[in-house]
Amino acid sequence: MATDRIRDFIRTTRPDGPCLVVDLDVVRDNYRAFERALPDSRIFYAVKANPAPEVLKLLADMGSNFDTASVREIELAMEAGADATRISYGNTIKKERDIARAHALGVSLFAVDSHEEVEKIARAAPGARVFCRVLTSGEGAEWPLSRKFGCVPQMAVDVLVYAHQLGLTSYGVSFHVGSQMTNLDAWDAAIADSKYVFDKLARQGIVLEMVNMGGGFPTRYLKDVPSAEAYGQAIKGALIDHFGNQLPETIIEPGRGMVGNAGAIKAEVVLVSRKSDLGENRWVYLDIGKFGGLAETMDEAIRYPITTDRDADEMEPCIIAGPTCDSADVLYENTPYPLPISLTIGDEVLIGGTGAYTTTYASVAFNGFEPLRSYVI
């Protein structure tokens, strides 16, 4: 999955230690694919997926808006050239002093899912626009969402009425179908819930304008995933089914889908060994693991494509683990991973599809290992 540019960069610069290399050409292609697939939706890139300044700058130049999780992410988006009108503070859990800082920076679009959060925003960012997140089931997602964010649709009605009463602009509804969602029908139920909230509010004279359809657009790991076009068709169909002629303004928040397939991690085989002479699986230890950036292998949720220079050789399943003294730092064990039998200590491996949710998940210095370095080319 690594592009030729990524392979060339690694071959010519020979960086020491594990590192992520991100190819901006792929990010550019992904942005255009989202634009084409959903031309009527505004794109808010989810900064948390990969906040590298070069990525943010490219997307800001292309006209992207930004979904942010903290004041620091707001600052990063603004440093990349986005003005505050292009920024959404999409975290439903915010300190009141952070809301005030965002407000001072000019941000005027905030996510909520509770009366308490509405009160904070009314105090710290008077007059701002708010959208309320509704709970979705998350079925079919590879990295399913818990019930952490959102509230039931009936409560979303109350929350948005309350926001209106406190002088805020009740602006819309948001949902998130779950990350890496490959079930195209998932959006339909959430869009139906959004329409329910729109209708309830309208009966009280409050006109909502926007449906924030969140992220969930998958990147290709080992399995094929539907194209951006297919998502676009499914989403457009669902919007028309439920909203008819009165289509709301829509927002999408791709993160993984924008940068996941744009990056590859270069890693090194530190050890290949067995635990006994009984012919059990080999253990292959890499110089990167769960605490160095591959946190999303938790419960073996995401199975990254791993390539080596020996892939023409015979393959054999093995257990893959990271370099730390932590016994939880095992990447693939329940479903062993086929790698060449000839793979040996010192070999380089490329872990594809790692442009999202790797550099920032990396721990500060667990076991004394430095965080994952990143090159954007």
Place this chain on the structure above:
Amino acid sequence: MATDRIRDFIRTTRPDGPCLVVDLDVVRDNYRAFERALPDSRIFYAVKANPAPEVLKLLADMGSNFDTASVREIELAMEAGADATRISYGNTIKKERDIARAHALGVSLFAVDSHEEVEKIARAAPGARVFCRVLTSGEGAEWPLSRKFGCVPQMAVDVLVYAHQLGLTSYGVSFHVGSQMTNLDAWDAAIADSKYVFDKLARQGIVLEMVNMGGGFPTRYLKDVPSAEAYGQAIKGALIDHFGNQLPETIIEPGRGMVGNAGAIKAEVVLVSRKSDLGENRWVYLDIGKFGGLAETMDEAIRYPITTDRDADEMEPCIIAGPTCDSADVLYENTPYPLPISLTIGDEVLIGGTGAYTTTYASVAFNGFEPLRSYVI
């Protein structure tokens, strides 16, 4: 569980944002308790548990040795005043160039669990002492070890014979019963396995000297745990049972047991809300979560004691989650956590028993949140 000194520090300095405060008096007491419990064992503090320079300095001054996982941890121990003879490179997964760097720094004690690692050490640190880690079952540990480290005892025999053949000093055997082990019998089986390896080697004329009994000594979270004295008695008994009059040199590697109860994290309630009006559990969102230092709440493995200023009020179970836009960032949900009904946004909470495995697990900048700050007093 937070000491008066920790509470005073927080009250007087009022640090903004979540932070860990470590009380060196507790570390000092823990070190002395280990010395008293196992006066014949050398203590190798597991640096990865908490590599704060002040902690390392205190322990170096008290005479501790250091178990390290990387070259950076070796450097930290040396910067704290330990010379290389007091340092063990205890990671069984090492790059050959890191072994060479450790060798150049004077380190001469290395862990292995495979023939391949022995070959690296023979090349990069000729003449060094090696100990081979054997697999243990890990039953009874709250944070059980996988099969990532160690090999079966019969293979350990082969590995140590091979080390001897390559000119290394085959020095001993190590095991680790699993972190936070509260089953005092766990050491017995592992010591029996160690004796098996000693005997097999002796028959080939190779005299092992050392048993490295690893860590696993628990810290007190919510449940009571056996005292260091009780561990000492159980371990001494097992050593005498298996080794009789010819007791080997022994090493212990406490990490969590040395610093866990010395630290408390100050956090803030960011939001208290519900998902519907149906009277389900409250959600309490803190400004620290799984990616900010509380990674060991994974699968709710470790249940930290949480105290507030309202603990005299009526309690009610709630779900506790962190501040990031990641739905996996939930601390306690399967077994809801009782907190005061009166708990409110902006309240401070103290999370006890967090001196180990928190600051270093923290992510670099996930969601733009800075890593966990630490104060050592």
